[in-house]
Amino acid sequence: xxxxxxxxxxxxxxxxxxxxxxxxxxxxxxxxxxxxxxxxxxxxxxxxxxxxxxxxxxxxxxxxxxxxxxxxxxxxxxxxxxxxxxxxxxxxxxxxxxxxxxxxxxxxxxxxxxxxxxxxxxxxxxxxxxxxxxxxxxxxxxxxxxxxxxxxxxxxxxxxxxxxxxxxxxxxxxxxxxxxxxxxxxxxxxxxxxxxxxxxxxxxxxxxxxxxxxxxxxxxxxxxxxxxxxxxxxxxxxxxxxxxxxxxxxxxxxxxxxxxxxxxxxxxxxxxxxxxxxxxxxxxxxxxxxxxxxxxxxxxxxxxxxxxxxxxxxxxxxxxx
Amino acid sequence: xxxxxxxxxxxxxxxxxxxxxxxxxxxxxxxxxxxxxxxxxxxxxxxxxxxxxxxxxxxxxxxxxxxxxxxxxxxxxxxxxxxxxxxxxxxxxxxxxxxxxxxxxxxxxxxxxxxxxxxxxxxxxxxxxxxxxxxxxxxxxxxxxxxxxxxxxxxxxxxxxxxxxxxxxxxxxxxxxxxxxxxxxxxxxxxxxxxxxxxxxxxxxxxxxxxxxxxxxxxxxxxxxxxxxxxxxxxxxxxxxxxxxxxxxxxxxxxxxxxxxxxxxxxxxxxxxxxxxxxxxxxxxxxxxxxxxxxxxxxxxxxxxxxxxxxxxxxxxxxxxxxxxxxxxxxxxxxxxxxxxxxxxxxxxxxxxxxxxxxxxxxxxxxxxxxxxxxxxxxxxxxxxxxxxxxxxxxxxxxxxxxxxxxxxxxxxxxxxxxxxxxxxxxxxxxxxxxxxxxxxxxxxxxxxxxxxxxxxxxxxxxxxxxxxxxxxxxxxxxxxxxxxxxxxxxxxxxxxxxxxxxxxxxxxxxxxxxxxxxxxxxxxxxxxxxxxxxxxxxxxxxxxxxxxxxxxxxxxx
Numbered sequence: 001x002x003x004x005x006x007x008x009x010x011x012x013x014x015x016x017x018x019x020x021x022x023x024x025x026x027x028x029x030x031x032x033x034x035x036x037x038x039x040x041x042x043x044x045x046x047x048x049x050x051x052x053x054x055x056x057x058x059x060x061x062x063x064x065x066x067x068x069x070x071x072x073x074x075x076x077x078x079x080x081x082x083x084x085x086x087x088x089x090x091x092x093x094x095x096x097x098x099x100x101x102x103x104x105x106x107x108x109x110x111x112x113x114x115x116x117x118x119x120x121x122x123x124x125x126x127x128x129x130x131x132x133x134x135x136x137x138x139x140x141x142x143x144x145x146x147x148x149x150x151x152x153x154x155x156x157x158x159x160x161x162x163x164x165x166x167x168x169x170x171x172x173x174x175x176x177x178x179x180x181x182x183x184x185x186x187x188x189x190x191x192x193x194x195x196x197x198x199x200x201x202x203x204x205x206x207x208x209x210x211x212x213x214x215x216x217x218x219x220x221x222x223x224x225x226x227x228x229x230x231x232x233x234x235x236x237x238x239x240x241x242x243x244x245x246x247x248x249x250x251x252x253x254x255x256x257x258x259x260x261x262x263x264x265x266x267x268x269x270x271x272x273x274x275x276x277x278x279x280x281x282x283x284x285x286x287x288x289x290x291x292x293x294x295x296x297x298x299x300x301x302x303x304x305x306x307x308x309x310x311x312x313x314x315x316x317x318x319x320x321x
Numbered sequence: 322x323x324x325x326x327x328x329x330x331x332x333x334x335x336x337x338x339x340x341x342x343x344x345x346x347x348x349x350x351x352x353x354x355x356x357x358x359x360x361x362x363x364x365x366x367x368x369x370x371x372x373x374x375x376x377x378x379x380x381x382x383x384x385x386x387x388x389x390x391x392x393x394x395x396x397x398x399x400x401x402x403x404x405x406x407x408x409x410x411x412x413x414x415x416x417x418x419x420x421x422x423x424x425x426x427x428x429x430x431x432x433x434x435x436x437x438x439x440x441x442x443x444x445x446x447x448x449x450x451x452x453x454x455x456x457x458x459x460x461x462x463x464x465x466x467x468x469x470x471x472x473x474x475x476x477x478x479x480x481x482x483x484x485x486x487x488x489x490x491x492x493x494x495x496x497x498x499x500x501x502x503x504x505x506x507x508x509x510x511x512x513x514x515x516x517x518x519x520x521x522x523x524x525x526x527x528x529x530x531x532x533x534x535x536x537x538x539x540x541x542x543x544x545x546x547x548x549x550x551x552x553x554x555x556x557x558x559x560x561x562x563x564x565x566x567x568x569x570x571x572x573x574x575x576x577x578x579x580x581x582x583x584x585x586x587x588x589x590x591x592x593x594x595x596x597x598x599x600x601x602x603x604x605x606x607x608x609x610x611x612x613x614x615x616x617x618x619x620x621x622x623x624x625x626x627x628x629x630x631x632x633x634x635x636x637x638x639x640x641x642x643x644x645x646x647x648x649x650x651x652x653x654x655x656x657x658x659x660x661x662x663x664x665x666x667x668x669x670x671x672x673x674x675x676x677x678x679x680x681x682x683x684x685x686x687x688x689x690x691x692x693x694x695x696x697x698x699x700x701x702x703x704x705x706x707x708x709x710x711x712x713x714x715x716x717x718x719x720x721x722x723x724x725x726x727x728x729x730x731x732x733x734x735x736x737x738x739x740x741x742x743x744x745x746x747x748x749x750x751x752x753x754x755x756x757x758x759x760x761x762x763x764x765x766x767x768x769x770x771x772x773x774x775x776x777x778x779x780x781x782x783x784x785x786x787x788x789x790x791x792x793x794x795x796x797x798x799x800x801x802x803x804x805x806x807x808x809x810x811x812x813x814x815x816x817x818x819x820x821x822x823x824x825x826x827x828x829x830x831x832x833x834x835x836x837x838x839x840x841x842x843x844x845x846x847x848x849x850x851x852x853x854x855x856x857x858x859x860x861x862x863x864x865x866x867x868x869x870x871x872x873x874x875x876x877x878x879x
Contacts (some may be wrong), residue, residue: 035759043414154583172589174550265577
């Protein structure tokens, strides 16, 4: 198992290096920080524009190869360079990662658990009213963009707050200081939004996986050995159906990081997704490259975690290693 | 996209394109005019002491030196207006007035080859580090922003470049500033004024104001910048020598426009800029206790014609296009559902609520398809079926709009219908919003393009570059790529005139010349719509007015 993971890690590292370099080259080639500076009113003096671009290694009049060399040397020394405004990218990257994690993690975890349970439940009740209800809700949520869902929940919450006069739910910006109750009141709405969106996706997937294993031989064997239907389905059926789910969850970690853009914006958070979008609009090359690099790392690391998890869940994998 | 504040990028101006849509609501007439400003004025003694104002910012700056190339943004100005000296502040008609807490008076004397301004400062004016505000600060700022020392990464050198001497007057509180040549917009200078200690050296100019405000001199001082939550907390400064700030604290928070209506409805922010978003307006209008304040803003929307293109190089064709476009139709479409009067703009240099504004559109501002047809016949474009043609070429114009901007798209569709009636074909080309300026407008790949110019209280020096004849260094910001010596001379005369009334007359003379060239068709002054809590006083839709931050407050407890 250890050798297998090490091989995976090395491959992941190569992947991250390639993805980051490509992201930098693409950003440096396609984004135009000079145009952003020149387009301002009043237009800054030409010498200042050049000096700013050169100082931050963004000058399009320097050959791309030279810029890349400077950037890569920086990254090798643990620095992603500076933003267009001259701020170090690294500090902001960790701050924003914290913001994104605080916003997205609880909802994503909750959504995955909820999705697995609902999906499994719907599969077991295949064809029944419960299955139809879960399926209908799932499609409804999948059809509604996160943004629309968030706005609907916000409107409902604001009206509930007005009606009760209690101001129970808040959501704008980072959690305020104060007790755990305060934190829960502030996190409830964003967490619910993300959890619902995630649960709808995971639920559909899990339902299909569960249907596959329901009639598998080993479930029948378990029943034949005298296990109750519930135990057989949970200990043998669900466990096997979860294995592909771990791989799926790992593959979505990158999209979750970026897909948080809408949630970040509509709840007034300043996380990684919103930063990447702003950076591309502003021509901020180093930010775009750094966020892509981080996303690549996240995909590789969650992939590793998924490998370990599937090893634990699936005896066949353990035997193969 | 919503409205940005006065100073910003041209590209930003394009993105704030009108997005008002949906059915027009009842009870909004075309009659009447927008007020120059609507801030819910309440005398200071009826404003309560205390309370926190939660005010959203469109973005979160890291550079708080307004004069630095990375700091010259409306959001920086919005925050430092409560904390740094502004010698002059504009009133609702955009006339700059001395701020008595800093400036007793300022007088201009013409000299043989220039002008001298004598500033009499308030002797009580002090920085938070205890130093008096005076000569050293003026001298350091004039030198740093002059552009003579390239190590200072300045955003602009206009005005300061002409300063030759800064010296002491009859006492410590009098500063005399001498200019080479005349500079009519001298009232824009030293607002804001930064302390000598951060303007003296290029590295301090660069770094002293990143993520902090090291020294202040206003009714509020910085308490905390939270770079994770993107908030700036300002608190009342007890050392302030003017009237005490009514609010205990102002919390600024960077908030995406899409988050603002929800935050306002849940009372997590106290005011928000609605922009020209009719949907957001509908959402905030339902909030109990909310009030919408409306005023004419500094920005104006227009169509720029590219006179370097074959068809539009003929002034008769440009005039015909102007006459063929019914501006009322475009304005009605852009401003529907906002509850604002729809007035067209008849001036290229001043907006409707600004002092000096006159409607110079004359016959070119009207909708006159017959006259347009005559002009096109005269220019040799004869009708062949639906469209006119000359020497085998159909008269077709390329109307470029940014994608995702509903207002621009609708303006294009309406223009197409209107111009088809006089035999001109309009092809609408939708381009990525980020590419609009650097790939299309600047290189001149368009015939007609709609966008907004950001207005200021000092329009002449900024708009000089928009209407000046294209020189050797490219067209600059003159995107219509044409001009005349007469316009240049008239603009220069207006800019050099230090008497405000006479300068306005001269500017209007220049504007009439610009109208005659038919290069830019002004549509309307962009309204400002700001939703506020009903008990919030002395802030709202400011228009040109720069409010006194110490007077902002609530009139009811809670």
